[in-house]
Amino acid sequence: MARKLGDRLETLEELAAATEGRVPEALTGRAREVATRAGERLRVGPQTVVALAGATGSGKSSLFNAVAGQKLAVEGARRPTTSETFAVSFGPTNVELLDWLGVKRRNEVPPRHKGQENLVLLDLPDHDSTEVAHHAEVDKMVRLVDQFVWVVDPQKYADAAIHQRYLRPLAHHRDVITVVLNQADRLTRDELAACLKDLRRLLDGDGLHGVPLLATSARTGQGVEELRTRLAELAARKSATAARLGADVDVLAADFDAATAGGRPGSPAQGTVTALNRSLEASAGVPLVTDAVRRSMVHRGTLATGWPLVKWLARFRPDPLKRLRIGGGRSKGETPQITERSSLPARGGVADAQLRTGLRTLSTQLGEGMPEAWRQSVHDAVHTNTDVLPDTLDRAIVTADLGTERTPVWWQLLRGLQWILVAAVVVGLLWLTANLVLAYFGLPPLPGVPLALANGVEVPLPTVLVFGGLLAGLVLSVGSRIFVGLGARSAERRARGVLRRRIAHIAERDVLAPAKAELERYARARELVGRLR
Incomplete structure (x- = not known):
């Protein structure tokens, strides 16, 4: 009996520690007083x-x-x-x-x-x-x-x-x-x-x-x-002492049972976690960033695959990601700059409301049925890092590898082909210009290389180089835009996946982990109450 009582007193002390701040202070005080008094009573004699x-x-x-x-x-x-x-x-x-x-x-x-x-x-x-x-x-x-x-x-x-x-x-x-x-x-x-x-x-x-x-x-x-x-x-x-002390523990066990009853300790529902993640994504500006990724890839793809003689006009438009100070088309060999903060707009009221709603929904679901003090402790655990979440989310966005630094191989091949076409146009123009100069001075023109078309019409090679190069470059530019757009949307999906994984990690570490620790503490308290009774 003494051994059993000793085990119950140890359980009582552990229960008092597990429930401190979650049950009335007077109850934990009584528990510690009984445990201390019982230890002293057992020590002074049988x-x-x-x-x-x-x-x-x-x-x-x-x-x-x-x-x-x-x-x-x-x-x-x-x-x-x-x-x-x-x-x-x-x-x-x-x-x-x-x-x-x-x-x-x-x-x-x-x-x-x-x-x-x-x-x-x-x-x-x-x-x-x-x-x-x-x-x-x-x-x-x-x-x-x-x-x-x-x-x-x-x-x-x-x-x-x-x-x-x-x-x-x-x-x-x-x-x-x-x-x-x-x-x-x-x-x-x-x-x-x-x-x-x-x-x-x-x-x-x-x-x-x-x-x-x-x-x-x-x-x-x-x-x-x-x-x-x-x-x-x-x-x-020689059992009266143990009976008396055991009765004291019985009273406390009943009081702890009443003070901790009603909750359903467990993990949050997947739907609630998903809703929390989406609210954090909205607060962090993930939709804005992924849209900027898409537009950045279109911008860079246009510069890479467009007609070289006119694509310089696109350089006057800034890269959307660079404007946000997030990644974005750096030059070859350029060292990426790691910034502490992005240039994302300040969180709007809608994003703040979504974040507050997500956190409140999570804490409400986890604390359902619990006593008021324990519901408050779950709420506090969920909101532990609320003040630093904006900066944490922003750093997660800034330091994320969105895959926008890599240049697709087909961009390079198409760029080379465009320059070949430019060279063909330049050669054709020089050829035609040379013939005009020679004709002005009454000299014979350069030897022509007529190309016979299907209907028997012959077209000089210089003309074919000039107009063929221009037409082919235009067709390539227009056609490449379609594939650049498709690639940009794929990059947007990849960036969204990367950012969502990083946001989910923050949600788990800074929101769910403290909440789960509180749930585990509650589950442990209920287990100790069961052992005590």
């Missing part, structure tokens, strides 16, 4: 400490003397006679135990029954005393002793003070409680039976079903031997 508590005039001190077999406590009928706790040990005094209890008045008597040598009996101050110190002493001992013997008398056994302040709050400790109706000699047999029946009814109403109920008389000795034997048996079993 004796069973039984406290006699009762109201003024109940004959508690007289019963204490009767059980001890000696007149040790001062007896009185009308006023409190016990101003501080008095202890009697039925064997060698355990000084460390009594020091821990704070009991200064002590005595020893020889044991009368087997096992009684392990018994320490306390006579507490009257709980209804007008002295505040007496109330405080009783309340302290209620937390510390192993067994309670509540002594009542026929006149005040139904007093609300003892039932509401002491008995009812100890309903979970009914295994360590004995109730004694003292002064039974003042009643007839029928009156005693009726009184015990009514007292049992009151105890059942307090939640103390099945607690032992004895009738005693310190004056005649009625029931005293039965009480003495019961206490000796409790002390002999």
